Amino acid sequence: MRAHLYTDWRSIPSEARGAAAALGNFDGVHLGHAHLVHTLHLSEPDKPLAVVTFEPHPRELFRPEDPPFRLTLADERFAALAALGVQHVFQIAFDEDFSRMPAERFIDDVLHDALGVKHIACGHDFAFGYRRGGTTSFLAERASELGIGVSLVPALADADGPYSSTRIRRLLQDGYPERAANELGRPWSIRGEVCHGDKRGRLLGFPTANVHLGRHLEPARGVYTTTVRLPDGRTRDGVANIGRRPTIVDGSESRMEVHIFDFSEDLYGQTISVALHDLLRPEKKFESLDALKQQIATDTQQARLLLQNRRNSQ
The missing domain is CATH 3.40.50.620 (HUPs)
Structure with a gap:
């Protein structure tokens, strides 16, 4: 109904x-x-x-x-x-x-x-x-x-x-999205409009969909495995960074940048929902863009493996 x-x-x-x-x-x-x-x-x-x-x-x-x-x-x-x-x-x-x-x-x-x-x-x-x-x-x-x-x-x-919303907020801020999911009954998601960024992800070989956190709680800053629900209802695996991007900019505003695996469609101006599953690592400032690019490649490989293992165990 x-x-x-x-x-x-x-x-x-x-x-x-x-x-x-x-x-x-x-x-x-x-x-x-x-x-x-x-x-x-x-x-x-x-x-x-x-x-x-x-x-x-x-x-x-x-x-x-x-x-x-x-x-x-x-x-x-x-x-x-x-x-x-x-x-x-x-x-x-x-x-x-x-x-x-x-x-x-x-x-x-x-x-x-x-x-x-x-x-x-x-x-x-x-x-x-x-x-x-x-x-x-x-x-x-x-x-x-x-x-x-x-x-x-x-x-x-x-x-x-x-069970309480306060307890779940604390779990997310402490970097435990999987435990928060157990108490929510589903993975915690951030939903928002894809906005234009500085295109650095594309230059690094990993284009991202950028979403401002807005009124959402900011979870622990770092890199997460994710599942992205697209505007038409399709879902895709991905990896997301949530934080202030200290290697590229010394920003004061946290945002979410999600790299959707095997995806090249234009999402600007559209609303997506990004579910967080695992915190791979905390946010870190790298010595160079090359070091950052190498780490992103490692994060992507690890995220693919974790998400596939998660799917196989369900």
Whole structure:
């Protein structure tokens, strides 16, 4: 069943009302989020499955000076939720006015009146409303008064504790994309538009598609094995460098440069998704362009072998 995205909570069609909805930011849509959604569906199988989330992430509004931290942007999050079987995604614009909405009004005006949800589910640490004044106990009490069922779902955990977006961010920043993938349920991807670079990769014999990280979290800087999803849905193996390219420029902005194996098509201006699998090595400044070229050839050979071995073991 096709998922539907709604970005104006004040104008929800009748066919989207009456849903069972999970509440949260859902950054990354990791296994803990999947557990919440599946638990809700098992408890309310006869109701349409929905998610109530926010864009931008509240932290982006309250702490704009923070470095980018997002695991998934809005379109990636929607696709991941749709893959979980969510039918309706209510994506609420989190702006200054909405941030000042009292907790009771969020329940009354948004969840009950506007969205018409019949059951809601969230984690025990969910907080909402102006200055996060709404607790789960208040949510359960007020929702019950309005005839809305409430499920407080314990967090999914392993030996290291609860699955969380914070934990996955730390794994990526520490250089463990494969461990992050285990907690996400899929490889972590960076999605963005291919932009023009300085053509140095082409001169070195390894042309690259350049993608700015934008609002994505910056993972550990270095060279990664990757799988690239092209705009038409095809996938290709590749190797990517994420960082500031210290051998070529002393830049202050990190970017991703991905060399797609056996590929020569023009991708400028198109959007690709690059999944990270293994960190081959950290970023390094080389003594010369020839030394860099030799290392890129070694990285490419190693990446091809690792990706082929990964495919054979699946």
